[in-house]
Each structure stands twice: as C-alpha cells, then as structure tokens.
Amino acid sequence: MLSIRPANLRDVVVLNTLIHEMADYERLPAATTVEMLARDGFGPQPQFNALMAYWDGQPAGYAFFYYSYSTFRGPGLFLEDLFVRAQFRGKKIGDSLFLRVAAIARAKHCFGVMLNVLDWNRPALVFFQKHNVRFLDGWKTACLDGEALQAIAQVE
Amino acid sequence: MLSIRPANLRDVVVLNTLIHEMADYERLPAATTVEMLARDGFGPQPQFNALMAYWDGQPAGYAFFYYSYSTFRGPGLFLEDLFVRAQFRGKKIGDSLFLRVAAIARAKHCFGVMLNVLDWNRPALVFFQKHNVRFLDGWKTACLDGEALQAIAQVE
Numbered sequence A, B: 001m002l003s004i005r006p007a008n009l010r011d012v013v014v015l016n017t018l019i020h021e022m023a024d025y026e027r028l029p030a031a032t033t034v035e036m037l038a039r040d041g042f043g044p045q046p047q048f049n050a051l052m053a054y055w056d057g058q059p060a061g062y063a064f065f066y067y068s069y070s071t072f073r074g075p076g077l078f079l080e081d082l083f084v085r086a087q088f089r090g091k092k093i094g095d096s097l098f099l100r101v102a103a104i105a106r107a108k109h110c111f112g113v114m115l116n117v118l119d120w121n122r123p124a125l126v127f128f129q130k131h132n133v134r135f136l137d138g139w140k141t142a143c144l145d146g147e148a149l150q151a152i153a154q155v156e
Helices: A009-023 A036-042 A093-107 A121-132 A148-156 B009-025 B034-041 B094-105 B122-130 B145-156
Strands: A002-006 A049-055 A058-070 A073-086 A112-118 A139-145 B002-006 B049-055 B056-070 B074-084 B112-118 B139-145
Touching: A002 A093, A009 A036, A009 A049, A009 A058, A036 B074, A049 A093, A058 A093, A058 B074, A073 A093, A073 B034, A073 B056, A093 A112, A093 B145, A112 A121, A112 B074, A112 B145, A121 B139, A139 A148, A139 B122, A139 B139, A148 B112, B002 B094, B009 B034, B009 B049, B009 B056, B009 B074, B009 B122, B049 B094, B049 B145, B056 B094, B074 B094, B094 B112, B112 B122, B139 B145
Parallel strands: A073 A112, B074 B112
Antiparallel strands: A002 A049, A049 A058, A058 A073, A112 B139, A139 B112, B002 B049, B049 B056, B056 B074
8 A cells, every 4th residue: 555755854865766766767866865965855944845755654755846047937846866676666666656746836926847758768757748848949958067166257 | 327126015016017018019918916926925935026227217127037846857937027118128137137137046056047939030040049049849838728628727
C-alpha cells in the first residue's frame, strides 16, 4: 500500500540514495550529500521541500521542490525532481506524488507547477503530457556557472 | 552616475512600475502589484530579492531573483528579470546589475545563476552570450497551470 508524506530529517539518508538513483537514470552526476540535505532542507530556513513515497514500508520514490516567484504570475512551485524506483513502477506512485505536489501548489496559492524535462526522456514527457502540462517552447534555459561565473563575479 | 543597491520596502512602487515596463517589452502581462511585492518580498520570509539601479538618482533598471535548489548542483540563484529602461541603455547598467547578481550567487555559495530567455529576444541572447552563459538546449521547460492544475489538484 502507498503512503506519501513530507520528508523529515530522518529521511535524508533514504532521500539522498533516491536522488542519486534518479541522477543515474538521467545520466547526470548528483551533488547532494546527506549532510547537505540535512543542512539545506531541514534547518531554520529550508531551501527545498520533499515528499517521500513508501510502498508497503519500502522507499519507492520522492518529489523534490522549492518555491519560485514569477513577476508575470506571482508565487510558484518549481518541481525539481519526481522519481519512482524501477521496481515500484506501474503502481501510479508517480501520479500520486505529482497530484500531491499540485495540491500543495494550490494550497500555497501558487500559479502553477514549473518543471524542466530532458528532451530524450520519453517516459517523463509522456507522463507530464498525460497530466496536461504546457511546454513553454519559446523559452531557452541558460546558466552562468563554472569559470564564466568566477570571471564575472571577480570583477565586483 | 550609477548606484545599485538591494531593494527595500520604499522601492516597491518604482519596482512595480519597472516590472510592468519589462513585461510590456516582453509582450506578456505582469501579475505583480505594489501590495504583492510588499507582502512577498519584504515580509518575515521574503520569497524574492531585487536590486535597484539608479542613474543620477533616476530609476534606471532592476534585477529580480530568488534562490533555487538543484539536486545535481546544490543551492542556486534563479534570475527572473534583468531590465534596463530604454532611455538608460548604453551605460553598461545591465552589465553592472548582472555582475552584482553573480557576486551575490558566489557569496551565497550558489553553483550558478539560472535564467530563462525568450527565443525571439535577440538583445537578451546577445547580452547573456557575451557573459558566457551556457544554453541548456537539452531541457524543455513546462508548466502545470490553469484548468490542468485545478483538475489534478482537485482529485486530492
């Protein structure tokens, strides 16, 4: 049976394991550590929120999000990760997690749930299309990081 | 002469005016009001930050950002808006604002500055390319909002 609840400090070891499984699936390295998650998610000013999904008491998946703010739309929710372990798929756990995130967004008066999807991740694209997300094709996502960030930040 | 400083509660009327000028330029309606900005940016738990740029005491532009969190990279900064009024362009005010945002990202131990650009906004693309941002072309941005959000959130 499925149980979904907000993550607490005792979940950080499991959450970190799941995040790294998600990163393996997305073929990207994850930066998180148990210490980072504890410090950044469960201190006096949490920088993110997470929902844990358990199936018959076994960790099955998670949703990871934070609050954003659009000058066009007002307060929003950014869904960073939504993940269900391979052995727990086909039980609508992803649907239930996404539904809970949407309910939180509504309860917090957010205009919507924003998210990024890797363009080769067909199952994710199909999943979000099923839930009628809109793809914002006119927007390009960019990042100032690495040496470019150091170069510009040092001028200051 | 240019002066850049963090926005405070006394700036919200000017900030709101500039946000609506930015939205006109981007051909999108802005949702913000003076009351929203005061409540969401300058209460006990600010949901965004802003920098104000003044040129010879005249409001010339702003940067609007919030903190994000990547499971791949850790704490980040999301630059929602960077805007300079038409009559103040050509004075490197945009460069100075972006540089300040980058310095804040570094000081706050963020992995980088994330941003979205409209694909038809050639001056913005050129500006960010000049500062060596990386365009993350493999990512699609999507949003669950409107009736789709209501439909899914009501199931809960």
